Amino acid sequence: MFELPSGAEIQGIIASLEASVGFFIPELYLSVLFMLLIVVDLFAKGRKNNLLSITTLLGLAGSIFFIYQQHSMQPGEFFFGMYVLDEFALFFKYLFVISAMIAVVITMADEQFDREVKSIGEYYALIVAMLIGMIMMASSADLMMIILSMELVSLTAYILTGYFKRDPRSSEAALKYLVYGAVSSGLMIYGFSLIYGLTAQTNLIKISAELSAHGYDPVVMILASLIVLAGFGYKIGAVPFHFWSPDVYEGAPTPITAYLSVASKASGFALLMRFFYIAVPHVVNPYEDIIGIDWVSLLIILSIASMIYGNVVALWQKNVKRLLAYSSIAHAGYLLLGIIVMDQLGTQATLFYLLSYFLVNFGAFYVVILIANKTGSENLDDYRGLGKRMPLAGAALTVFLISLVGLPPTVGFIGKLMIFSALLAKGSLYIWLALIGVMTSVISLYYYMLIPLNMYLRDSEQHGEKNMDSGMLAKVLMALLMILTLYFGLFFQPLSDFAKYSSAMFGVKLY
Amino acid sequence: MHSLIQLSIVVLLLPLLSFVILIFFNRRLPRSGDFLGVGILGTAFALSAYIFWTVIVQTYDPAFRIAWDFTWIDLGKVPGVGPLQIKMGVVIDNLTAIMLAMVTLISLLVHLYSTGYMAGDKNYGRYFAFLGIFTFSMLGIVLSDNLFSIYIFWELVGLSSYLLIGFFFEKDSAADAQKKAFLANRVGDIGMWLGILILYSQFHTFSFVEINANLAAGKFALSNAWLTAAGILLFMGCVGKSAQFPLHIWLPDAMEGPTPVSALIHAATMVAAGVYFVARIFVMLTPDALHLIAFVGASTAFMAATIAITQNDIKRVLAYSTVSQLGYMVLGLGVGAYSAALFHLVTHAFFKACLFLGSGAIIHAMHHEQDMRWMGGLRKHMPWTFATFTLATLALAGLPLTSGFMSKDAILAGAIGFAKVEGGGIFYLIPVLGFFSAMLTAFYMGRQIWLVFFGESRTHLKPAEDHHGHDVHDAHHGAHDDHDCHEEHHGVHEVSWNMRAPLVILAALSVFFVYSPDPLDGAKGWFMKMIQTPETVVGEASLQKAAALRSGVAPLIAEAVLPPAGHAETDSHAAAAAPSHAAPAGVHTFADPRQAEIAHAAHAAHFPAIYISSIMVVLGISMAFIVYVFRIIDPEKTAISIRPLYLFSLNKWYWDEIYEATFIKGSIVLSKVFAWFDTNIVDGLVNGVAFTVKKFAFANGSFDKYVVDGLVNFTAFSVNTTGAVLRKLQTGKVQTYVVMLILAVFGYFVYYFTRLVY
Amino acid sequence: MEQLTTIGLNHYLTISAILLCLGLFAVMTRKNAIVILMGVELILNAANINFLAFSKYNGGMEGVMISLFVIVLAAAEAAIALAIVINIFKIFKSVDVSSIDSMKE
């Protein structure tokens, strides 16, 4: 049935592979780092080894150099269309690498690790592995790469979630994550198989061309789209595919929660955007799309449900991590708004929002960790009176939360501004979406402000003389994140320009 | 600027100076600075007297008028109107000159009197400060050349009245009275303010001259009903300030203030300001408005008189008499007897001030006993007071040879003439009420004189528990320690010179020759000659013009809205020159037929009015004699036999109770309802929304539960039931999550499948 | 008749759909974590059958490649899943998924 390739063809394949490897250096480098970390771990046995974490940090920092070099490369496909390199992917590479670095840093700060695990062991290696998976998710242009990279991310995430083996909540979270994730990705793969069946292609661009050229059976296409969407929805944590996320965020080690809520979610968005923009045929006006795969209305429902559900349910949360989990569901809704408009401005807005969310969410989780180190709790009630005892942490957390609400002068406000601008730039078409967006953000104010409310407006019951100093390094980092949040809220041009630059995606032209 | 204008401004500002100095420094000045108040007022009076001399005596021209104004607020070039300025200004004409002199004179006398009466009060200095600001505001009203500044000073007069009524603010009754006075005045003021607004909205000016000119030119673009409404609304200001029915209720209560204040403010000047104001706007009043004014005046005069006959408090009798007399003045203006009404204003000011100061002397001497039932026989102890009080009483009752006789007669003559011209019928009610009130006046004043001055002292008859006068006058204790040692009536003696002198001066001013050589005809005197009824600007002619302009094609805005100031006079003079109606000698000629007829008829009714009113006064006095002197009819028994009527009068026609039950209770209930509405419904709705949002999260816990009305309850309930189903979903069991995942996909699929099929 | 006698694409697809449903059914209803994991395997294998079938009928190699990778993935997933389940059993002394619900709402 299949003919073996001739020698010349093999030569060509080898040449192509050799050429492609040149575009794959950061990933290769990170893979080396991954293995190196395992080796280092073997040598350096320790409860919480700074050597290991610093190696990770340095290694990750080194990868930025390689990623930076890719700017000069021509955007394009390689590895036979399996993989692309474009500004869009580069954006996410930076985002993920820095996320991983921050995850490492806040892991170093988290004292829970000292209590829970004997050895930090392969923890950092797993973070790097997850990073590789996410980078590949952002660059995949082929169904097979998508499956592989997504599974890489998922599998490492399961392990990291359950990393506190003796903590029942951590284990429970891992199990739930595992079952839900496995089913979702299984369904997604099944959906891919249907798409493959319809088009006989696995490359996104080719799928798009095939669908446009020959048409398709709408019922099958709906089914395939829906179950693929289930997989993506699970990754971005959007309603109604969000169910895993509150439990997992609550149970996972806090650095992992932060990492998941920012980087993993962003990778899901990267994938969604690429798949959505490229593989799905659409014309400029989404309402003229072929019935049956009206992805825009699919995403609209997803988005509205996320914004409302996330914000409304968050009102009742007593655990700060869980509260932030629901908030992250809501933010997935806002991010989807930017994708819905399906134009260059929307993409730019989404990317900007991701940046702001990345900055702020890490900041918030970092402070939560620092507070948990001192109080040993993530419960809202235990935040009482903290504003006085930890003034900088309180101030920083307040700034982060304000940014999450989307109030000036924080970067979160600019994010919302960009998203709503993208919506309103379409004229009156999406005004109602913007209305839901702003209304739900008012609701969100209430639960976000519960934290400053407890920190400042209420006095704590116990007057422990406990040392509440979180250390110089932590303070500097906290202050840095806070100042960045404020600075980019006022002078957001660099971020925004970067987002604009990064909105260029190979294989599709956005207007 | 004319030198008289300059002087008048000095006169205006002097009392203000007195206020400023005394309010800040009274505690640092010797004698709390009373000499300063008296001195400043003396200067003011001297200057006013000079103005009076120059204007009335030297110039002696009925049309005398000088004015000066300055731009107070410049609104720039207003779109749709053009350059717009709010001006403030001073006008001096004969009326102003007379009023200036009158106000400063009475104020000076009251200042002087108060140095005796108020001596020893702990807030002595502040008292004079308040008198100063009152005088300032009153002079402001008198001098104003526009509605806006009149309104300003009008309110300031209200403030000073408020401050002075509540001078003994520790007394709850005083505090109540001051609030009542201010609020009743405010009710009137909003009417006045609306009237001003109607005129302003048409002409974009507050100035009398410009408004009159525009009205005369027929530029009033709204219907005549609006014009009438404007007049009536402006008159509401007078209703409040001059205590006309139905806002008269505050004036008797205002007697809670110190008696000299009652004399100055609540008898002579402030309450007369309302009448003065109606005189100022007289020319803009349409016949309909005038009718209403006349009826209000007549009913006030009658009602107050019927109340006065049963009151026991010496000051309350005088207060109701004041209301009644103010009714006369308003009646006079309403019937078009302009100069008569103003004449009565001035004469009444003097004799009523005299009466109040006299009663003050009595009260002072009686250790703050105000109930006439426990007085009596004071004639012997207080001859000066008795003499002046009696003279003023005669003037009030309207006996010939007094000033009151002339002015009241002129008003009643006008009323008869008016009734005739208007075609009789209901309009005859006005003179009838007027005459009847004259009789009642004579009766209750006779009663008062008798009860107070004649007979034997009845101090010992006073029930002991009723002896509360002292308690409420704590403030005076210090001053009257020397009196208190004389337990009984023997303590009563004549007051000191500084209280006596004002009485004498005021009494002297109640005699006829001050005003007119002929005791029977005020019209022969200088006053009636100087103050002549002005020509209306809303007569037939201008109303027709206005109607023509309204219906006509001429675009109003295109025309220059404001003719140069002063046109009004030339217009009216030109019109007056036209001999449209042959007028009898001594009667001012009018272009407006209605005014001319009334003037004519009033002139004709002069002597009938004299006869009738004399008869009425004699009747009244004889009745008083019959009842109180000869005791032919026993007042107590009569009171019992006509008890309902007696109570009706004693309780002041139950107006206070009616207002209490309706407006005051109503407002308070309404305010409670609104407040409840605010916290429960308006706020509750908001909270309800928040509540619903929270319920939607199907969780429980405490939330700021405020009032949840039925609607919100229902919403919460229905959301709750939905929540009960939804609650099963988020169980923490991962399999449920998977089920939800599948369901979501399936739901989506069904949705799109149906869309696809249909 | 041909539909019944000749094994065509639709037969593969039907089988895979049935497998998928069985897998989902297992995941949704079974208490035992291990059985749930088996359900997941069924889902993945359903996809594999699809890929292979389509690959055969479309004439490309991609489906075969993907199914190979998915098999490897399934193995990796199973390994991790078993590790987690063992850990769960250590802590909760049970692998009954429905009883592990300490975090909710």
Add this chain to the structure above:
Amino acid sequence: MLSLIVFLPIIAGLVILAVPSSQKQIIRIVSLLASLAQVVLSVLIWRAYDPSLPGITAGPGGSPLGSFQFVEKLPWISLNLGGFGSLNIEYFLGIDGISVTMVILTALISAIGILSSWTIQKQVKGYFILYNLLASAMMGCFVALDFFLFYVFWEIMLLPMYFLIGIWGGPNREYAAIKFFLYTLFGSVFMLLVMIGLYFSVIDPVTGNHTFSLVAMASQENYIKDAILGPDNVMWRYVAFIVLFIGFAIKVPMFPFHTWLPDAHVEAPTPISVILAGVLLKLGTYGMMRINFPLFPEVFHASMYVIGIFGAINIIYGAFCALAQQDLKKMVAYSSISHMGYVLLGLAAGNSEGMVGALYQMFNHGTITAMLFLLVGVIYDRAHTRQIDKFGGLASYMPVYAAVVTIAWFASLGLPGLSGFISEAFVFVGAFSSVTTRYIAMVSVLGIVFGAAYLLWSLQRVFLGKRKADAAYDIEVGEDGHEHIHFHDWKGKLDLDGRELAMLVPLAVIIIFLGIYPMPVLGMLTTSINKLVEVLSPVVMTTMN
């Protein structure tokens, strides 16, 4: 100049940040100096302000700076948005007649608020940092001419306010603070959408780019015809106007969006009440005058009647609610609602008299209500209660206090000779002259009576008469035979002390002076208001009918 006056408090806040929190006096003095410098600057601005320049829209020849004064315009953000041109946000400050009065008011009230904050003992450092942040943001709102900048300042105000009420407030402060926050945010998020919509609808005539400049937005010819808020899109223009109006109305606060105000006032500490009533409420009506009305003149024209009705409801409803209050501060809060109703009514009139009255009323209400709240604070400091029926007869024992109260109370009820009267009078003059709002004005004058009713009634119950049986103070007969009163645990001077006089006397002087001679303020704003009226009425309105 304007940048300086805006950022002075923030600079002070940064300085305070460096001061150790134990040095309370230094912290206070730094804040006071900054606010006094603000006052000085505002006076300089007042002196240098040229009242003949109208402002409001683009100046002669379509100058993008308009005829604004003290303009500072710097490019701030310039983003390339691909197909949508470039996003230009400017740091654009400037003042005209509308804002210059508000700038002066803000500087004044901020300084007085600082003085009033002297008694704050709890977390002084944090308090003054937040206070200064608030002061800067308020000032920024009034001088910003770029919508984006305005919005940023507008939102920055919320957080400090939340904490100032929430931390230093009364017993129910959590509820009040979050209520304030939620309400205001609810209003402003819609403003955000309108802002974006306007951005896409307006072209800067000079650069040809979309712009946030309020000056460009105020000229209807700069709108793209078929843009979302362009002239063709009538429905969305109405919607935008309404939501923008609601956003500002919440701040005003207009019935039925007012319920946050009584709660916030009752719970807030005195200086914050002063700021809230003195400046923050003005932002609502200022926003209407600066943004809401000139940007949508035809919608404004169509909705004058409705705005007027809401104004009347505010006036009368507020007065009635005030009448029923037992808490003195709550009464003053409701009186604010009533008085802001006058502003709304004046705006609804749409003519110069009404608008001048409205703007002047904003200024006067700022000073008068500040005084009212300060006075309530004085008695609260002493008695620890504000229940009206817990006093009585205070005038005898605290004569100076009673005198100042009388001035403030009468100013509030609109007594001539005090500034509140002139503004109320102009509001009525304007409202009555406008055909649209004539009957509304006729109803609203009832507010004058009820305003007098609740003020006089409270005055009587607190100051006049005799001590109530359950009063918050005791009467003692001193050695000299005179009666004295004393409040439990109050160590300071019984009557007003020097600091309190320093806060109250300047306000009283301003109130009296501006009541007698209003031109110093009115002179600055008439040109702008006339221009605004022109902008608002495409066809020259006639008030003759």
